[in-house]
Amino acid sequence: MGFNVLGLSDDMERVYRALVGMPRCTAADIAEACGMAAPASGRLLSALVRDGLAVRSAGRPPRFSAAAPDVAVGALIQDRERQLGEARALVQRLNETHREATRISHPDMAAELLTDREDISEAVHRLTTGARREVCAFDRPPYVDRPGSNLDAQLERQRTGVAHRVIYDREAVAWPGRLQADIVPSIRAGEQARVRPELPLKLVISDSRAAIIPFSLAPGGQSAAYLIHRSPMLVALQSLFEAQWERAIPLDDTAQPPAGSAPAGPGEPRQPDAETRTLLTLLASGLTDAAIARTQGWSTRTTQRRIHRLMTELGTATRFQTGLAAARRGWL
Structure with a gap:
């Protein structure tokens, strides 16, 4: 395959190849080198100039x-x-027009099957960028795109x-570097984030008008x-x-204690610092x-050592008791 993919004919390519090695030549010179008539080489040279x-x-x-x-x-390329x-x-x-027309002509078609990774990424992008009120999501591995790759667009x-x-x-929160590099910046920009020990599926819902879910959570199912x-x-x-939102534990940006909180007075239990709140949230998420540690x-x-110190302070013997005690104190 030569330059014909760029719109050049075989003869134009032949003349150009000859011309590359013969600077300042005439149409007659090119005609002789390419074995063609001088008028033909002249027309091809004019086309190359154009x-x-x-x-x-x-x-x-x-x-x-x-x-x-x-x-x-x-x-040309x-x-x-x-x-x-x-x-x-x-x-x-x-393609979008075709999908919409097909859906209108077949109103019973509630779901489309997407079988190409690029189509899936494009559908997620279309749902999120097209949202005007709210995006709701379940976030869990495995991922089609790198976690956090859409952070700027979300912000x-x-x-x-x-x-x-x-x-x-919890596996999404535990993803190396994900919490500080992606989740916390989103929360600080206004995202309402919660965590569950395990989610049943991946999910994105846009404005209550459309959603996308994976075919399977098995390896390759995404x-x-x-x-x-x-x-x-x-x-x-x-x-x-x-339903999952009501059961999930809120995540905050772990940067400050609750607004309006005052230092504990004599005899009052202390208010947890940012690290303690983070630790409690991660413990509660399972x-x-x-x-x-990661x-x-x-x-x-x-x-x-920090978990043990926290359990000692709260007077608890298990993680579950620690979560309950922290909730009673308003730490979660």
């Missing part, structure tokens, strides 16, 4: 030189890439007033997904989200000592 692949010098007879291939052919990009965008718009949506309610699975339109199925997913950048031994 397309920016050659330059003509004044004089009789005119002489021709090839433009630098990296510049001239590179420009860039132009073709631009055209292909426009074609892809047109296909995407037509921008939150600045425009789109609410985000996200329930994180390579297919269902796009759910307005239907009883969507209502059921919304109800599932709200993270193991090793997972908490999340906070502590050693496992340091994590166990």
Whole structure:
């Protein structure tokens, strides 16, 4: 395959290749080198000049030189890439129109099966960027895109007033670097975040108008997904989200104690500092000592020592009792 993919004919390519090695040559020179008639070579040289692949010098007879291939052919490649990009965008718009038309003509079609990773990523992007009121989500591994890769876009949506309610699975919170690099910045920008020890599925709901869920949570199951339109199925997913939301433990940005809190007076139990609140939240979400250590950048031994100190302060013997005691004190 040569330059014909760029719109050049075989004869134009042959003349250009010859011209590259024969600067300042005439049409007759090229005709002899390429084994063609001089009028034909003249027309092809004029076409190369028109397309920016050659330059003509004044004089009789005119002489021709090839433009630098990296510049001239590179420009053709860039132009073709631009055209292909426009074609892809047109296909995407037509595809969305086709999906919507199909759904309208088949109102019983409550779900679409997406079987391409790019289609899934595009559907999630379309749901989140198209939201005008609220995005609700279950966040848990496995992931199609790198966790946190959409942070900037989410922060921008939150600045425009789109609410985000996200329930994180404990494995999502324990994902290395995820808490401080992604979850906490989202919370500080206004995200309402909660955590559950385990979520039943991955889920994104946009404005109560559409949702997306994976085909399966088994290995490789994220390579297919269902796009759910307005239907009883969507209502059921919304109800599932709200039920999990009520049971989930709130996550805060772990940066400050509660607003308006005052230092404990003599004989009063102290208010927990930021690290203690973080530790309690992670304990309540069911993270193991090793997972908490990874999340906070502590050693496992340091994590166990802090948990033991907290249990001693609260007078508890188990993690469950610690959570209850902390809740009674208003620490959770």
